[in-house]
Amino acid sequence: MASVANFRSGVAEAALDLFTDNGYDPTSVDDIALAAGISRSTFFRQFRAKEDVIFADHEALLEELTAYLSVSHPDPWEAVCQAAVLVFVKFSEHRKLAQKRYHVVQAVPALRDRETIMVSRYERLFSDYLRRALPGISTLDAIRFAAAVTSTHNYVLREMMLDSPRGSLQNLEHELQAVCRIFGVLPPQDPASKPAEDDLVVAVFSRSTPTAEIARRIQSELDGRSA
Numbered sequence: 001m002a003s004v005a006n007f008r009s010g011v012a013e014a015a016l017d018l019f020t021d022n023g024y025d026p027t028s029v030d031d032i033a034l035a036a037g038i039s040r041s042t043f044f045r046q047f048r049a050k051e052d053v054i055f056a057d058h059e060a061l062l063e064e065l066t067a068y069l070s071v072s073h074p075d076p077w078e079a080v081c082q083a084a085v086l087v088f089v090k091f092s093e094h095r096k097l098a099q100k101r102y103h104v105v106q107a108v109p110a111l112r113d114r115e116t117i118m119v120s121r122y123e124r125l126f127s128d129y130l131r132r133a134l135p136g137i138s139t140l141d142a143i144r145f146a147a148a149v150t151s152t153h154n155y156v157l158r159e160m161m162l163d164s165p166r167g168s169l170q171n172l173e174h175e176l177q178a179v180c181r182i183f184g185v186l187p188p189q190d191p192a193s194k195p196a197e198d199d200l201v202v203a204v205f206s207r208s209t210p211t212a213e214i215a216r217r218i219q220s221e222l223d224g225r226s227a
Helices: 002-022 029-036 040-046 050-054 056-068 076-093 095-107 109-133 139-161 169-183 211-226
Strands: none
Touching (some): 002 056, 029 050, 050 056, 050 095, 050 109, 076 095, 076 109, 076 139, 076 169
């Protein structure tokens, strides 16, 4: 799997160099195959069309995030935020390549449309996970949170593409914390602090906290006391 991903990444890098130097439309599949040192038939075994090369790493990332969200996490809201962080870190590790793609996509309307579709796949992945992990959550709450996390990630990522100081991992984590605060799903400030043992559970929540999250936290507290 890793070798296939590396191969696709190498072809994508060669293609982006050509798109940057010569433009997207004038660059043909034959040009890309030649630059990548592969045959035309090999290209089409990995990519359906020229535009697929642009988003090759997104497919690998979506597979990675699907695996990450397929296992249990103690805090589903935090898991979605962490998934967004994982995407940001991946692009940060290949910043120059990501910046090339950003500028190519911005110059081609059809690619911007394709990017919008790709963003919706991340949102769907996140909202579907929340609905699985929090059975009581409303569909709209899951969609709203997924959209907020994705939009926040994309804003900070664009800042990174433009070499802005706001485009940092630290800023992304700060802004994702703000999203959790707005939705009322920030974790307790001091999770290590345990209340005195008694038969009462007193809970205080923001009005914006989804009912599924209220139920999850109360159940978690009760489970902890009965352990």
